[in-house]
Amino acid sequence: MSVHPSARYTVWSVLIGGSLYSTSVCACLQTQAQRFMCVKTTRAAQKVAWVNYMLIVAMLFLCAGVGFVLFAKYSHCDPLLAKLISKPDQLYPLFVIQTFSRLPGLTGLFIASILSASLSTISSGINSMATAILEDIYKRILKQSTVTDERQAIMSKVLSLAIGILVTILAFAMSYLGNNIIVIVFQIAGSFVTPILGVYILGFFAPRVNSRSILIALSFCLLFQSWVMIGATLTAKQHFERDGRLAVFADECLHSFNSSTRIATNQEYFHQA
Numbered sequence: 001m002s003v004h005p006s007a008r009y010t011v012w013s014v015l016i017g018g019s020l021y022s023t024s025v026c027a028c029l030q031t032q033a034q035r036f037m038c039v040k041t042t043r044a045a046q047k048v049a050w051v052n053y054m055l056i057v058a059m060l061f062l063c064a065g066v067g068f069v070l071f072a073k074y075s076h077c078d079p080l081l082a083k084l085i086s087k088p089d090q091l092y093p094l095f096v097i098q099t100f101s102r103l104p105g106l107t108g109l110f111i112a113s114i115l116s117a118s119l120s121t122i123s124s125g126i127n128s129m130a131t132a133i134l135e136d137i138y139k140r141i142l143k144q145s146t147v148t149d150e151r152q153a154i155m156s157k158v159l160s161l162a163i164g165i166l167v168t169i170l171a172f173a174m175s176y177l178g179n180n181i182i183v184i185v186f187q188i189a190g191s192f193v194t195p196i197l198g199v200y201i202l203g204f205f206a207p208r209v210n211s212r213s214i215l216i217a218l219s220f221c222l223l224f225q226s227w228v229m230i231g232a233t234l235t236a237k238q239h240f241e242r243d244g245r246l247a248v249f250a251d252e253c254l255h256s257f258n259s260s261t262r263i264a265t266n267q268e269y270f271h272q273a
Contacts, residue, residue, distance in 0.1 A: 017190065024193035026053060028200050030128040070095055071246060081250040089181050122167060130159035187233065191225035 026032055026049070035052075036045040070091060079085045079094055093110075100106040134156055139147055174181060195218055202209060 020194050020197065021186070021190050022056070024197040025189070026056065028196045029193060030132050031124050034128060034131065066092070071248075074248065075246070076249050076251055077253040078248040078250050079253075081248065082253040084253075126160050126163045126167065129163050130156050133159055187229050191229045192222065195221040195225060 032052075035048060039045050039048060073095065074091070079091060080088060085091060085094055096107055096110045100110070134152065138155060174184065198221065199214055199218055202214065
């Protein structure tokens with residue numbers, strides 16, 4: 001229940017920040033808006049939204065369950081403290097290798113599930129970004145009457161390819177960052193999606209505000225959020241005991257060499273299979 005601003009994981013940060021972030025993602029982003037606009041009626045869009053919300057809640061409960069299992073298994077043998085892994089992102093794959101190594105195929109199924117989920121999310125995001133750039137920037141630079149359907153299709157493919165290459169480069173760059181990948185994602189997404197939620201709320205309750213004023217306010221808000229995000233990433237030093245995480249130990253770990261050898265043997269087994 002800490003309210004210290006340097007603590008990242010607290011009840012209040014999850015309730016307040018998580019609620020604003022989830023509302024922004026589920027209601028205001030282009031990836032969701034294009035899904036709502038694909039149906040014929042408002043009633044159908046509401047059904048799509050409710051189904052989406054229920055599935056997201058179920059997914060969050062599953063993720064929380066995975067976290068409970070990982071903490072129960074590694075609370076007295078933290079692989080990060082034992083130098084078995086170098087990043088927190090490697091904890092879940094390590095758990096899968098150690099737990100399901102005796103069942104051939106499950107490790108591959110786990111990797112395939114991650115890749116399929118990532119590809120579906122990335123594809124919809126790339127398509128949304130390409131559509132937004134095409135409709136809001138490209139068509140406004142040129143006259144709409146001069147943009148044929150064939151030209152729009154070509155530009156959409158070119159934009160999708162360019163964005164895909166950029167995303168791939170950023171994915172490689174992320175591997176060199178020392179921070180947890182989920183922290184980086186929430187920092188970047190939270191800095192940009194919540195101002196969009198503010199624009200939506202302003203449109204609901206203050207419809208007289210013109211688009212120019214909203215654009216200026218949104219620009220200043222994005223600059224401020226970017227300044228806070230970059231400053232927190234470059235200068236803030238999170239102390240482990242003040243970060244809101246549960247305490248973990250390495251007192252029950254086996255020797256790191258023996259553990260590493262066992263993991264390598266499992267990987268060789270799956271490679272040979």
